[in-house]
Amino acid sequence: MPNPHLLRLLGLIAGLNVLHLLDHVLRGDFHWPVDEQSIGFIIVAAIILGGMGLGVRFYQTGRIGHRFWTIVGLMGLGLGWLSHFSPMTDQPVSVIYHGYSMPWAGALAVGSPICAAAARIRRAEA
Numbered sequence: 001m002p003n004p005h006l007l008r009l010l011g012l013i014a015g016l017n018v019l020h021l022l023d024h025v026l027r028g029d030f031h032w033p034v035d036e037q038s039i040g041f042i043i044v045a046a047i048i049l050g051g052m053g054l055g056v057r058f059y060q061t062g063r064i065g066h067r068f069w070t071i072v073g074l075m076g077l078g079l080g081w082l083s084h085f086s087p088m089t090d091q092p093v094s095v096i097y098h099g100y101s102m103p104w105a106g107a108l109a110v111g112s113p114i115c116a117a118a119a120r121i122r123r124a125e126a
Contacts, residue, residue, distance in 0.1 A: 027099040
């Protein structure tokens with residue numbers, strides 16, 4: 001029987017991922033007409049969201065379990081760190097914050113994922 005808490009967490013993660021993609025679109029990382037950079041953006045988004053959807057399907061049928069989601073979560077954490085917190089990234093948090101003309105929008109773009117992650121960690125400890 002699938003764990004409903006895990007399914008809710010995966011739904012939250014998927015929603016945050018969609019908001020993260022929207023942030024990239026609003027900051028101009030997705031170009032129209034589509035170019036090489038936009039193709040990479042689309043491929044990564046499709047792999048992440050499609051993989052999560054397929055994973056949920058396999059989880060519901062009992063083909064994969066909690067260990068799979070632990071490994072996927074650690075890989076996602078690593079990808080997030082490499083993408084926005086590592087010394088070699090081209091989009092650190094300061095670039096995200098200053099990517100908006102209004103300071104409140106930059107604070108929302110940077111603060112929302114941090115607050116959501118902290119809330120999930122705090123709830124997991126309780």
